[in-house]
Amino acid sequence: xxxxxxxxxxxxxxxxxxxxxxxxxxxxxxxxxxxxxxxxxxxxxxxxxxxxxxxxxxxxxxxxxxxxxxxxxxxxxxxxxxxxxxxxxxxxxxxxxxxxxxxxxxxxxxxxxxxxxxxxxxxxxxxxxxxxxxxxxxxxxxxxxxxxxxxxxxxxxxxxxxxxxxxxxxxxxxxxxxxxxxxxxxxxxxxxxxxxxxxxxxxxxxxxxxxxxxxxxxxxxxxxxxxxxxxxxxxxxxxxxxxxxxxxxxxxxxxxxxxxxxxxxxxxxxxxxxxxxxxxxxxxxxxxxxxxxxxxxxxxxxxxxxxxxxxxxxxxxxx
Numbered sequence: 439x440x441x442x443x444x445x446x447x448x449x450x451x452x453x454x455x456x457x458x459x460x461x462x463x464x465x466x467x468x469x470x471x472x473x474x475x476x477x478x479x480x481x482x483x484x485x486x487x488x489x490x491x492x493x494x495x496x497x498x499x500x501x502x503x504x505x506x507x508x509x510x511x512x513x514x515x516x517x518x519x520x521x522x523x524x525x526x527x528x529x530x531x532x533x534x535x536x537x538x539x540x541x542x543x544x545x546x547x548x549x550x551x552x553x554x555x556x557x558x559x560x561x562x563x564x565x566x567x568x569x570x571x572x573x574x575x576x577x578x579x580x581x582x583x584x585x586x587x588x589x590x591x592x593x594x595x596x597x598x599x600x601x602x603x604x605x606x607x608x609x610x611x612x613x614x615x616x617x618x619x620x621x622x623x624x625x626x627x628x629x630x631x632x633x634x635x636x637x638x639x640x641x642x643x644x645x646x647x648x649x650x651x652x653x654x655x656x657x658x659x660x661x662x663x664x665x666x667x668x669x670x671x672x673x674x675x676x677x678x679x680x681x682x683x684x685x686x687x688x689x690x691x692x693x694x695x696x697x698x699x700x701x702x703x704x705x706x707x708x709x710x711x712x713x714x715x716x717x718x719x720x721x722x723x724x725x726x727x728x729x730x731x732x733x734x735x736x737x738x739x740x741x742x743x744x745x746x747x748x749x750x751x752x753x754x755x756x757x
Contacts, residue, residue, distance in 0.1 A: 446484075447460050447461075447607050447610060447611070447720065448607070448632075449607070449719065450510055450513065450600070450632060451596045451598075451599035451600035451602075451603055452513045452514050452596070452599070453468070453518050453596065454469045454470075454517060454520075454595070454599070455467050455469060455517045455520075455719065456599050456602060456715055456719040457517075457719060458603070458716075458720045458722070459506075459509065459723065460720075460723040460724050460728070461484050461725075462482070462483060462484075462725040463481045463482050463722075463723050463724070463725065464480060464723050465478065465479035465480075465720075465722030465750065466478045466479075466513045466517055466719060467715045467718040467719035467722060467745060468516075469712075469715050470520055470521070471521070471522070474744075474745075475715055475718045475741055475742070475745035477719065477746070477748075477749075477750045477751070478516055478722075478750055479722040479750040485498070485505055495676055496669075496676065498675065499672040499674065499675025499676060500668045500671050500672050500675075503675070506632070511538065546664060548579060548583070549576055549579060549580065550663050552575075552579065553572045553575040553579060554572055554656070554660060554663065555656065556572075556575050557569075557571040557572035557575055558656070569647050569652075570644060573643060573647075576640050577641075580637070581700065584700070584703050584704055585703055588703055588704070597705055598705075598707065598709070598712055599715065599716070600704060600706070601626030601705040601706050601707055601708045602621075602708035602712040602716040603716050604624070604628040604631065604705060605621045605624040605626055605708065605713065605716070606621050606713065606717055608621075608625065608628065609623075610720060613735065614735070615736040615737055616735070616738045616742070617737050617739055618710040618713045618714065618739050621716075621739075622710070626705040626707060626708070627698045627705060629685060629694035629697065629698060630678075630682055631701055633697055633701050633704045634678060634696070634697025635697075637696050637697050637700055638674040638677055638678055638696075638697070639670055641696075642670050642673045643663075646666055646669055646670050646673065647666065650662045650663075677693060680693075681694060710739075713739060714739040714741035714745075715741075715742075717738065717739045717742035718739075718741065718745035718746060721738075721742060721745075
């Protein structure tokens with residue numbers, strides 16, 4: 439069937455579920471311990487429709503990244519509450535804020551400080567050598583970290599939901615009926631995955647950091663790398679966006695290739711129950727017209743239909 443004209447649906451895996459972001463809204467669907475699917479959804483127009491700055495090259499990448507992180511944290515928090523059951527205490531805003539601070543500190547140490555210090559010890563005094571070695575170390579740490587956490591049974595299930603998210607988006611964009619059988623035919627990898635963006639960030643950092651003199655002290659080098667993160671995010675977003683517009687051209691395939699390879703570590707083959715959750719999330723995120731178009735295709739995964747008919751519930755993390 440022909441490709442669906444709306445190719446801007448994205449998302450992420452969460453705990454026992456999937457978050458989907460469509461042009462007009464976003465939603466999270468989670469499989470509860472009782473076996474049912476619950477969804478949370480909100481209207482949220484495109485960032486470019488809400489903020490003029492989100493139309494500017496370079497700036498839009500930073501704004502998109504910030505909103506993606508914000509929605510991602512809300513989705514993870516909500517999914518954690520629903521996946522463990524109602525008897526557990528909900529995560530407070532203070533706990534969430536502390537988790538974010540710790541996460542950013544860990545990223546600064548593991549992916550900024552450690553590679554820089556190791557590169558200065560290994561690469562000598564040349565700026566090019568320092569940046570290349572630092573970049574290679576950062577890639578090794580990044581890939582190694584993903585491989586290591588993937589050994590956990592809990593993260594393995596998250597990666598399977600990641601595959602369910604991608605397969606569902608493939609089927610939606612291809613215009614196929616959203617049944618488990620049709621969706622399972624697709625690859626769990628997708629060229630617009632956030633994994634591809636993160637890998638581009640690591641690669642772009644090698645080029646951007648080359649403009650910072652290596653003669654600065656270690657403290658200033660670390661600070662410069664933290665301050666340049668928005669620049670790197672902006673560059674990476676523009677490259678990924680351009681490759682998406684030319685997905686069938688050589689440029690698009692070359693840019694997508696490393697991310698697709700890395701997704702062999704970050705995605706898994708989902709079962710049909712996980713696919714149902716991804717479809718439920720997608721239906722909840724779409725506007726009425728798009729849902730009608732999906733319904734017109736034919737049969738839809740039964741569990742997803744039940745969750746969609748039950749409607750969305752509120753996000754307790756905002757209370």
